[in-house]
Amino acid sequence: MSDFDDLYRDIILDHNRRPRNRRRLPTANRVVTADNPTCGDNCTVYLRVEGGRIAEISFEGSSCAISQASTSIMTSQLKGKTVAEAEAAFAKFKNVVTTGRAPEDEPEQAAFAGVHAFPARIKCATLGWHAALEALQQPDQPPPAS
Amino acid sequence: MSDFDDLYRDIILDHNRRPRNRRRLPTANRVVTADNPTCGDNCTVYLRVEGGRIAEISFEGSSCAISQASTSIMTSQLKGKTVAEAEAAFAKFKNVVTTGRAPEDEPEQAAFAGVHAFPARIKCATLGWHAALEALQQPDQPPPAS
Amino acid sequence: MPADFSLLRADFPVLHQTLAGGRPLVYLDNAATTHKPRAVIDALSRFYERDNSNVHRGLHALSMRATDSYGAARARVAKFINAADPAEIIFTRGTTEGVNLVAQSWCAANLKPGDVVLLTEMEHHSNLVPWQLAAHRVGATLRFVPIVGDNAELGLDLDALDRLLTPQVKIFAFTHISNTLGVTNNVADLCARARRVGALTLVDAAQSAGHEPLDVRALGCDFLVFSGHKMAGPTGIGVLYGRRALLDTLPPWQGGGGMIANVDWQESTWKPAPERFEAGTPNVADAIGLHAAMDYLDTLGRPAIAAHDGTLASCAAVALAEIPGIRLLGPRPGSPRAGLVSFALKDAHAHDVVTFADQDGIALRGGHHCNQPLMRKLGLPSTVRASFYLYNTEAEIVTLAASLRRIQKFFGGA
């Protein structure tokens, strides 16, 4: 089960069981829901962008361990970042999950290196990232209705 | 080429080269065109029915040797027949082309026994017959426009 | 005498492989597609090696052989489902195309604004989306027979069905066996109820055609559709059965070679069914492969296959019910069920379960099973499905149950 153990590292299992920033964000000025039509999973990302920076970020949605964990880790990584920095972080992450090459300076991203052996799961690992990046492109919105 | 010689008996080649009753019938009171959509062939049969009998019969159309010959022979066989007699003759002919069993009393029909070895050609052999039998079921019509 | 099913595995080459890690393949994804016996694979090769030719329009030796074989496959399907006439059998790519054909051709000719198309809440997207497209086009309405019962025993609400069956209902399309729940509907009864209000019926037999005997005349349905690949046949071939009198009233759906009587520049006329609905060169080889599949199934006997698959599914339901944190859908463990089990684990998402089981060599399916609105109603994002066919064994259920226990521990633990 080496591939498998590689896929589900402790750090992923931990973020799956106790996802960080998993909540609705009433003060968000950007909200995007990304769907994975292949499986029906979805992920809603809430952002509050202030002065070109991600002031606050959270997520909701139902999805698998890979997706939950990657979105959880993403929220902790993107907080405080500019748009350009977020895009760079995503580019790095995409590289990890498609090539399997783990960056030494990013242990949390490196945990996802095993995904590349499971091509059908790459979409799971990037679902939340896609939602966040799309939200960053949008104009400010009124806060989400409760 | 025994099957083949059996298919194209002299009598068939003769009727193909010199079809009998191949003309328009201006006095017809029944006209039916039968098509073979598979190949684009067609056959128009003209009948003048008087007192329940086929007083006159002719045909036109473009089709293969089997079809030309069987229609030619049909016209000579059906002339003077009642509807019931024509139906009986067709039943006999259909039996010849589907079973290959040649009736001794009908040398002209017997010539078509070879058709049964070429199932795709059975439609050719019966095209004119179908038109004639359909025409017999119809009410009288005005003579065909010239 | 029904065959000893465990001996049949020798007929299926795909089963005799070991996967990465040296584990034997435990294939439990039969509701998605089944494997093919040697007899079917060989029928395809044989056609291409001996008789390959186009059909219908040919008069040479190979073309006549191909035409005869294609016609024989059609006649075999008619016999397989007891249709009155081979002309009632239209070859399609699969279940989905069959539903689309009826939804587009029949609805265009018969559906008016205000008319109702009745479906059920347990339909596969393939028996739902085509009706959405067709109904929207003419301004007709879709209604749904609800599912009732607690989560462990879901079924159609027959009282609601009778209330929904108003004279506005022009057609009632429903599945024989739900691919998500494993529930079997009483087709003959549902057809009889529809007939009382003059509604036509279409039966989605995708999950039943390869498992149990079907008799369209006894069922009393107007249309019935299924897929070859879910019944030991090749991909790319399926069947639409339609009552002869009905088919002859339908306009064509696709135009092209083979379906025309006469073509002029601006207008054309059509051949009768089945040709009218088979435009272009048909999938000759796979129709012949399907013929071989039907022969294979009927040599075993469909009643024996149904008993085998149902028994395995019931065993699986009983074994799985013991696993902590599992939620089983469909008939209660212990009651009869079609050949599949659908379930959710409390701590593991369906995708993670399938990936884990795959590492144990077990092929499962996880997701919405093309049944998104139903999943939403059940409050489940997705389920895991184990589905059985004639080559599965009780030993494989033991392997499955052990794997699921480890999964539950892996994701639930700590």
Next chain:
Amino acid sequence: MPADFSLLRADFPVLHQTLAGGRPLVYLDNAATTHKPRAVIDALSRFYERDNSNVHRGLHALSMRATDSYGAARARVAKFINAADPAEIIFTRGTTEGVNLVAQSWCAANLKPGDVVLLTEMEHHSNLVPWQLAAHRVGATLRFVPIVGDNAELGLDLDALDRLLTPQVKIFAFTHISNTLGVTNNVADLCARARRVGALTLVDAAQSAGHEPLDVRALGCDFLVFSGHKMAGPTGIGVLYGRRALLDTLPPWQGGGGMIANVDWQESTWKPAPERFEAGTPNVADAIGLHAAMDYLDTLGRPAIAAHDGTLASCAAVALAEIPGIRLLGPRPGSPRAGLVSFALKDAHAHDVVTFADQDGIALRGGHHCNQPLMRKLGLPSTVRASFYLYNTEAEIVTLAASLRRIQKFFGGA
């Protein structure tokens, strides 16, 4: 180096048979369907024996393999016709289904009463009847680019084309190679003319895809369709190419599993192309078989195949022109022609010719070749067609010519 084509016959099992009467098979019905090399037949068996599974939705080993193979087949098609993106490749049952898909989906979204669909007089029923159905539905008009020239050298009237290309023309659909005449149209030129008035183009490449190189970007077409079975591939699979930007604007045609983004009871949303246009379980095995066929053709090299087929057809035209009472259609004997010869004998109807030739082991096609209105215009009830592919030889043409002479004598004699 192009292979020695006579050695290739060993790759095609079907050619190595003797027919009733002990005659070897001389297969000259390649425009109807071609034979399949061992590599294609084996690719089908191998898929069913190793990787068989449903695609798209699966996460287990077999399903991932099947999904990868199906995706690789799509990418291979893109490369085969130099499409910019595999998403521009939609798998269909064949040419006919591809035309119907565009005619129904594109026309429903874009055609208004008074708009014109432009075709040519040399279209196969499969590139004519779908447009009749679609145009009638919206009240659009069909117009036809006429064929001019004497019977021995027929071609499109390009002056008439330019007159017909008014701004009302919304789409121009035409064949690359006529299956009845053997005429090759200059696709790039026709597309450029259409583009000048803003009309889209659909190219029917049924007769060219297996014979010569195709480059959709160099040709400048918007849609292009072809059939696997006419290019050494299996039956039941074909291709619709569509420009990406265009495909993404089209509504779906068939609904069902695999093509949806989100399904609700009353409404659904769609995935982008290609999935949007591939509802239901696709014909996975035959897409993989088509992949093997493309590899086979490109190992030989399509320029070499085109030269081989064209040379054989030219030789046949020259040889047949000598036969008393023959009337040859298409390019003059001696001019370049695509790989087929169509002709009529004065005293023998096409069906009788085909039946006679069949007794000599020669497979020909006789009839209207799905081109009824053209045959009417030419004043011919039917023609006989000999069509060539990579495994045909000059010796077979000698056999053909001898047989035709005997036929002419048999029916013309006395």
